[in-house]
Amino acid sequence: MLNALTDHLEEVAALILFGIGFSNLLLNRNMIKKIIGFSMMDSAIYLFLASYGYIRGRLAPILPAETPAPSVTQYVNPLPAGLVLTGIVVSVSSTAIMLALTVRLYRRYHTLNIDEIAMRAKEADEA
Template identity: 40%
Template sequence: MTIVTVLGFVLLGIGLWGMLTRKNIIKIIIGFSIMDTGVHLIIVSVGYIFGRTAPIIDSAVPQAQAAQRVVDPIPSALVLTAIVIGLAVTALMLAYAVQMHRTRGSLDINDFRLPVRKRGEA
């Protein structure tokens, strides 16, 4: 296991811990972003193969030897897509946090519990 993979798992754990133990919505969003970065590092480190080059076929890498000499581009492409999706999700969560603060005046997650309804109530 490489240092990047270990760092990815550490960030994944820190982000998960931050999401589960904090009551402030902004801190939960930060924990999500840290966890997201850890997942990206894990995917990139799993897709990387030592001693291989970038997946660009030109005069440096003959087409006949490309399969043996280049890194698989799929994990990198997935991570680029995941970064864009993670950014959009983070922006949406922050927009919800701003709206929740405007309506309730708080960012504590305990202030947003719905009242328990009894059976038969509409």
């Protein structure tokens, strides 16, 4: 555990951020704050992937000039960057849909508290 803290400080920071986002998602009653927690979990995953791909002392994977055989020992891992790019687009899309649903709920019930929304929806169902 202590070894994890000294050797993997970046990964540990990302995972703690993930935990904060998750508890934010579960504890808050406000829908907007829940969505913020969800986005924090997304960002934590990107931080984790980016720190996994980083290699100390190496260059970004952009070739400066045409070389006959670029060596893999010069550049950082390019694959996590591509995966993070995909993830960011998907998280933007899901955040947009969640916020749109929240706007609809607010227009209907005039509150952002999820308990109140559930209560009123139940009342509307029973009536």
